[in-house]
Amino acid sequence: MATASMAFKSREDHRKQLELEEARKAGLAPAEVDEDGKEINPHIPQYMSSAPWYLNAERPSLKHQRKWKSDPNYTKAWYDRGAKIYQADKYRKGACENCGAMTHDSKSCMDRPRKLGAKWTNMHIAPDEKIETFELDYDGKRDRWNGYDSAAYARVIERYEARDGARRKYLKEQQLKKLEEKNNNQNGEEEEVSDEEDDDDALKVDEAKVDESKQMDFAKVEKRVRTTGGGSTGTVRNLRIREDTAKYLLNLDVNSAHYDPKTRSMREDPLPDMDPNEKFYDGDNRYRVSGQALEFKQLNIHAWEAFEKGQDIHMQAAPSQAELLYKNYKVNKEKLKSKNKDTIMEKYGNAASDEQLPRELLLGQSEREVEYDRAGRIIKGQETALPRSKYEEDVYINNHTSVWGSWWKDHQWGYKCCRQMIRNSYCTGSAGIEAAEAATDLMKSNLARKEAIEEIPAPSEEKRLATWGTDVPEDLVLDNNLLAEALKKEDERKREVKDERKRKYNVKWDDEVTAEDMEAFRMKRVHHDDPMKDFLH
Secondary structure (H helix, E strand, O other), X not given: OHHHHHHHHHHHHHHHHHHHHHHHHOOOOOOXXXXXXXXXXXXXXXXXXXXXXXXXXXXXXXXXXOOOOOOOOEXXXXXXXXXXXXXXXXXXXXOOOOOOOOOOOHHHOOOOOOOOOHHHHOOOOOOEEOOOOOEEOHHHHHOOOOXXXXXXXXXXXXXXXXXXXXXXXXXXXXXXXXXXXXXXXXXXHHHHHHHHHHHHHHHOHHHHHHHHHHHOOOOEEXXXXXXXXXXXXXXXXOOOOOOOOOHHHOOOOOOOOOOEOOOOEOOOOOOOOOOOOOOOOOOOHHHHOOHHHHHHHHHHHHHHHHHHOOOOOOOOOOHHHHHHHHHHHHHHHHHHHHHHHHHHHHHHOOOOOOOOOOHHHHOOOOOOOOEEOOOOOEEEOOOOOOOOOOOOOOOOOOOOOOOOOOEEEOOEXXXXXXXXXXXXXXXXXXXXXXHHHHHHHHHHHHHHHXXXXXXXXXXXXXXXXXHHOOOOOOOOOOOHHHHHHHHHHHHHHHHHHHOHHHOOOOOOOOOOOOHHHHHHHHHHOOOOOOOOHHHOO
């Protein structure tokens, strides 16, 4: 109920306020006064007289509509370009490490990066810049000529006048030269007439240029672009002369070249069987493989191939860089072609020139018969040249007379000249071979002497070693009682290993293994390759 009564009260207040405003508009009530005591025009719309919510206005006022930026620094002025205030003689602490100015740091320095900055050289200290802090007013922000320097345009005019004067001077020199040739010429009136025509053509160069620029606007059509509420006016040029036959009228066959009316394009040739000297249109595909279109396609291909080979080049991201690299590539390619051509001409001579061929080439013929097959291969009459690999051949290092890999022994490569197996060793020649053979003979003799001196092992030890091996000697005699006890011990050991809970704490280890123990181990051992191992237990 309280919420409903408050809402009713607010609606009632709103109704009373509207009635009061209508009365003021009709002149029946006095005008409302704002905070400053000024009257508010009752005919001002409510969306203008009501203040925004963030101003927390308790009563209607027009204070928020008045100019609230009254700062004297809020001006239309502009920055003083290039003004300097002070230039120090030595480096100051906190200044720019590159130029030495106090008004910026080395990261924001606009001077050329020095090899050694002013902080270390203490020379050529740059002056401090003039820093201005002011705000632009409404007109200053929107003035497109604010800060414009007329001296800059004066330099443009001077450059244009100098270029124009040089052009006029050149034309005047050409006319004077033709007049001198005309006076010195004594060949009749025909040449005089031709000279007069040339003079007239030279004088009409600029007029012809003007006429061409005027004629460029033929068949110009003005149309509105984006006219949903304004938009800009665009110019569309129709480059087809109206007297020429349209593309789609060249061949009325339905199955002929396709014509797209939206783009006015016909890629294929509408009349492929017609004499090319008589037709003026060959299809749009002809322009795709000729002129600048072909050059642009080659530029794209070069950019793709260069990117695949590791160069940081992109046709869309940096087109100027790609075009410059392509130009450098063409220049280097032409230089390489000319260099190869000069090398070949220097080696074999040039038959097209008037120079006399050397005597070696003139008398270099022979009577030897060479027979070729249909593919151009030599069958007989000339020895086939051995193909050379891409690796270096016949390169001898460290005084060797043979290459690495010319000697093979005991699964190792080496040098044939000294029979060494070490790759970068120094060649020792025949002396090294003799020393190696002597060392081998000495080692063999030592081994033979050691085998002769070595004592024959005892039979008991031989029997014990045999019990540990895989091969059981034939003369081995086993005790059946001891073998039965060994089998029981082996079963107990396997049960203990299988169940860890039955393993005792105090384990007694015995390293004495008898022949019966080994036989019990062999009998109880499970072979993983045995197909019946799963049925043993």
